Amino acid sequence: MAKIKSVLTKLKPGWGLVPIIAFLLIWEVVARLNWVPGQFHFPAFSEVVREFVNLSSTGVLGDNFAASLLRVMVGLIAGSMAGMVLGVIMGWNEIAHKALNPLISLFLPIPPLGWLPLLMLWVGINNWLPITIIFISSFFPILYNTVAGIKSIDKDYVKVSRTLGASDFKILTTVVMPLALPIIFTGLRLNAGQAWRVVIAAEMVAIPTGIGALMLRAESLIRIDIIIVCLIVLAVMTYIFDKIFGYFERRVTARWY
Amino acid sequence: MPDIELKNISRFICSEINLKVNDGELMVILGPSGSGKTTLLNVIAGLTEYSGSVAFDGKNMDGVDSSQRKIGYLFQQLVLFPHMDVRKNIAYSLELRHIPPDQIESRVDELLRLTKIKHLSSRYPKHLSGGEKQRVALARALAPSPEVLLLDEPLSSLDLQTAKYLRMELRQFQKTLGITTIYVTHDLSEAEEIADRIAIVHNGSLQQVATPDEVFFFPGNSTVSDFLGTPNILDCQSCRELEQGVIEADCGSISVIVAHEGNSINRIAFLPRDIFLSENRPPGPGVNRFEGHITDIRYTDDAVRVDVDVNGQKLVSEVPYHLFEDMELVPGKKVYLILKLRRIRVYDCNCPTNQYPTHARSSGPTKCNHTFDTCVEN
Numbered sequence: 001m002a003k004i005k006s007v008l009t010k011l012k013p014g015w016g017l018v019p020i021i022a023f024l025l026i027w028e029v030v031a032r033l034n035w036v037p038g039q040f041h042f043p044a045f046s047e048v049v050r051e052f053v054n055l056s057s058t059g060v061l062g063d064n065f066a067a068s069l070l071r072v073m074v075g076l077i078a079g080s081m082a083g084m085v086l087g088v089i090m091g092w093n094e095i096a097h098k099a100l101n102p103l104i105s106l107f108l109p110i111p112p113l114g115w116l117p118l119l120m121l122w123v124g125i126n127n128w129l130p131i132t133i134i135f136i137s138s139f140f141p142i143l144y145n146t147v148a149g150i151k152s153i154d155k156d157y158v159k160v161s162r163t164l165g166a167s168d169f170k171i172l173t174t175v176v177m178p179l180a181l182p183i184i185f186t187g188l189r190l191n192a193g194q195a196w197r198v199v200i201a202a203e204m205v206a207i208p209t210g211i212g213a214l215m216l217r218a219e220s221l222i223r224i225d226i227i228i229v230c231l232i233v234l235a236v237m238t239y240i241f242d243k244i245f246g247y248f249e250r251r252v253t254a255r256w257y
Numbered sequence: 258m259p260d261i262e263l264k265n266i267s268r269f270i271c272s273e274i275n276l277k278v279n280d281g282e283l284m285v286i287l288g289p290s291g292s293g294k295t296t297l298l299n300v301i302a303g304l305t306e307y308s309g310s311v312a313f314d315g316k317n318m319d320g321v322d323s324s325q326r327k328i329g330y331l332f333q334q335l336v337l338f339p340h341m342d343v344r345k346n347i348a349y350s351l352e353l354r355h356i357p358p359d360q361i362e363s364r365v366d367e368l369l370r371l372t373k374i375k376h377l378s379s380r381y382p383k384h385l386s387g388g389e390k391q392r393v394a395l396a397r398a399l400a401p402s403p404e405v406l407l408l409d410e411p412l413s414s415l416d417l418q419t420a421k422y423l424r425m426e427l428r429q430f431q432k433t434l435g436i437t438t439i440y441v442t443h444d445l446s447e448a449e450e451i452a453d454r455i456a457i458v459h460n461g462s463l464q465q466v467a468t469p470d471e472v473f474f475f476p477g478n479s480t481v482s483d484f485l486g487t488p489n490i491l492d493c494q495s496c497r498e499l500e501q502g503v504i505e506a507d508c509g510s511i512s513v514i515v516a517h518e519g520n521s522i523n524r525i526a527f528l529p530r531d532i533f534l535s536e537n538r539p540p541g542p543g544v545n546r547f548e549g550h551i552t553d554i555r556y557t558d559d560a561v562r563v564d565v566d567v568n569g570q571k572l573v574s575e576v577p578y579h580l581f582e583d584m585e586l587v588p589g590k591k592v593y594l595i596l597k598l599r600r601i602r603v604y605d606c607n608c609p610t611n612q613y614p615t616h617a618r619s620s621g622p623t624k625c626n627h628t629f630d631t632c633v634e635n
Contacts, residue, residue, distance in 0.1 A: 154336065156334060159332070160330060160332055162304065163302055163326075167353075179338075179339070253340070256340045256382070
């Protein structure tokens with residue numbers, strides 16, 4: 001019994017894969033037996049893998065993926081940076097908070113894609129359109145989390161820093177911002193997922209390149225296998241981004257948070 | 258180290274507070290929760306706005322930022338920086354002053370040794386116990402060599418044993434460094450243990466400033482007396498030593514045996530809760546046992562207070578409600594009192610019989626100096 005337990009414990013890290021493998025097997029069987037209702041052929045997992053290899057070898061997937069990745073990276077980094085800077089200002093300075101908070105509260109509820117028609121007219125249909133949309137979708141959550149993070153810090157930290165001789169700037173950079181990091185990172189991780197969702201939507205609507213555009217073209221050719229390849233790429237990328245931010249979060253805060 | 262003078266300080270509940278803390282003194286600000294103790298510390302630290310004036314060594318500090326007041330402040334929650342290890346916490350104030358790294362290292366090492374936490378230097382606060390955190394917070398506060406140390410109930414979160422031990426250590430540091438210190442607490446026994454003088458604050462106003470003994474034996478007013486637990490205070494006219502360390506004192510119309518190393522007793526005091534009250538004559542030797550009649554019964558939040566007349570001397574006893582319900586106590590009834598010997602406190606200021614130290618009834622800063630010239634006729 002003890003032996004079985006120890007084997008199970010050793011297996012534990014890989015257990016997360018078990019449901020995924022089971023799901024893929026069921027998918028393969030169900031698709032091959034044509035048990036999926038609907039008028040279009042539902043591809044088996046093996047067909048999807050074949051198409052993935054095909055799209056990769058021809059460079060179609062790589063080109064579109066690179067286009068999406070670039071947009072996500074630029075929009076996410078710019079939006080997060082801007083949100084963080086304004087968040088720090090609003091979180092730290094009560095006057096800035098009072099002046100800007102009503103405006104932010106007004107814009108925050110607007111869904112990022114709601115800006116699309118306006119931005120199509122202002123920015124035009126080019127690479128900057130999805131980047132701008134991602135910027136907006138990243139900006140508000142990180143702004144909100146940064147303000148919340150800074151405001152949640154116990155005021156005694158500020159007081160004690162002051163008595164130890166710290167200037168306002170030093171208090172902000174050496175105490176307040178590090179202490180707000182866990183909440184800021186939560187915002188960043190949310191942003192990462194949001195950015196991939198938004199870029200797909202923007203590319204579907206207006207841009208001829210990118211994973212979203214590839215999906216839309218596949219839809220018009222009734223290529224379900226390509227659509228599924230794109231969806232898997234999206235899921236994997238969102239997962240990887242979340243893990244990357246999680247890694248940095250742990251590196252920065254795990255020892256003390 | 259500077260003396261500290263507060264003049265007409267008003268802020269929140271605090272109103273027109275005047276207080277002088279002497280150079281190198283440990284002043285305890287004592288009072289119930291919400292009485293304005295922490296506000297006073299924040300005023301001295303310059304962490305809050307206020308009206309009135311604060312002076313260090315006669316130099317007005319009102320416009321001086323808290324970062325420039327040369328104070329060390331231990332907050333109630335200690336507020337160690339969680340993202341810094343112990344060494345970084347202590348070094349923080351030194352790094353702000355752009356002190357060369359080797360000097361920072363040696364100063365931090367010195368403080369780690371002083372507070373006996375050298376083995377914790379690379380730990381983060383979340384891995385420290387309450388007592389360890391307290392030591393780190395003290396080391397951090399002392400790092401920039403402050404001239405004034407402010408302590409806001411720093412031991413309140415610790416168990417009694419650790420708190421007592423650290424309190425003694427804290428007192429030792431304070432005396433060694435000679436740093437002017439203000440210590441805030443709501444705990445009377447903590448205040449008595451550590452204070453040079455105690456300032457009692459109630460509802461934002463200063464009630465009395467005196468040495469611990471003076472506060473207890475000469476409470477300035479009924480508010481102070483209530484805060485102390487309304488002790489029975491008896492003037493003693495004469496005393497004689499029964500054996501080494503045991504003295505029989507004649508206090509009013511009763512004779513009380515007390516444990517005391519000394520040859521004179523001016524006053525004795527004991528709290529109402531330290532007198533047992535019985536309806537029946539207690540068995541055993543008649544030491545500190547008295548017979549009397551109930552003159553009054555008063556109901557308080559925690560217990561019932563029973564006034565008993567013992568040969569013309571009024572003594573107040575406290576009876577818990579659950580015991581009171583089982584007794585049939587009414588005014589005029591004969592009862593028996595037993596004083597707990599070890600709970601009787603003795604005031605001995607070497608003044609002759611029927612005389613009192615002059616400062617004892619004022620709120621001035623004089624400490625009993627054991628000389629006859631401070632005594633006056635009753």
